[in-house]
Amino acid sequence: MSAGVRAPLPNRVRPDGEIIADPARGTLMGNRGGRIHDPATRTLGRRRWASRAWIACELAWKDWRRPVFGAGYTELFFCDEVTALAAGHRPCMLCRRRDANAYRAALAAGLELATVPSFPDVDRLLHAERLQGGRKRIHRADAGALPDGAMIRDDAGVFWALRGSEALAWSPGGYTETARRPTGAVAVLTPPASLAALAKGYRPRWHPSALAPEG
Numbered sequence: 001m002s003a004g005v006r007a008p009l010p011n012r013v014r015p016d017g018e019i020i021a022d023p024a025r026g027t028l029m030g031n032r033g034g035r036i037h038d039p040a041t042r043t044l045g046r047r048r049w050a051s052r053a054w055i056a057c058e059l060a061w062k063d064w065r066r067p068v069f070g071a072g073y074t075e076l077f078f079c080d081e082v083t084a085l086a087a088g089h090r091p092c093m094l095c096r097r098r099d100a101n102a103y104r105a106a107l108a109a110g111l112e113l114a115t116v117p118s119f120p121d122v123d124r125l126l127h128a129e130r131l132q133g134g135r136k137r138i139h140r141a142d143a144g145a146l147p148d149g150a151m152i153r154d155d156a157g158v159f160w161a162l163r164g165s166e167a168l169a170w171s172p173g174g175y176t177e178t179a180r181r182p183t184g185a186v187a188v189l190t191p192p193a194s195l196a197a198l199a200k201g202y203r204p205r206w207h208p209s210a211l212a213p214e215g
Helices: 081-087 097-110 119-130 192-199
Strands: 010-013 019-021 028-031 055-057 076-078 139-142 151-153 159-163 166-171 174-180 185-188
Touching (some): 028 081, 055 081, 097 192
Antiparallel strands (some): 151 159, 166 174
């Protein structure tokens, strides 16, 4: 690497929730309820979340400026909202209030809840669904029954976002190719509560490459 060029920080989130270093910026940022990095070394610590509030935020809001990996919370970046939902995040109520309320209402409808839950209750539900023993929880479901915006992982470890009759191959910088939507049981990364929201009409933000993936 050339002198003066910084290596990318470990703050890009994969659909399975793993945090990696990659130069792709993504279209959304977020956090996991606090700081999980060391500001002095700008490296991640051992834990991967500070609280149950895993959110996905706007890249820019109200001219706020903050140093990435500074003394505050750990800034994380996502290829798009489909990725964020798969990793177990939900829209931020501060900078994305309309999206957050739409997501919560769709979740309540999809789960047939008697009342719309509070966001702390949503976070508790998601936390139980996204993790199992501290690691990503994988759910099995029939591919044909999954809503658009669901993310799956194939046997080779490739992540695929489902949309209509297609599956889009994920990368940190966008979608790289399309294939036919698989059939039968698949390994689903998106938590069931978010699947319920997608099935009831919540429309996540897709990366621009989803309109015309390369390949």
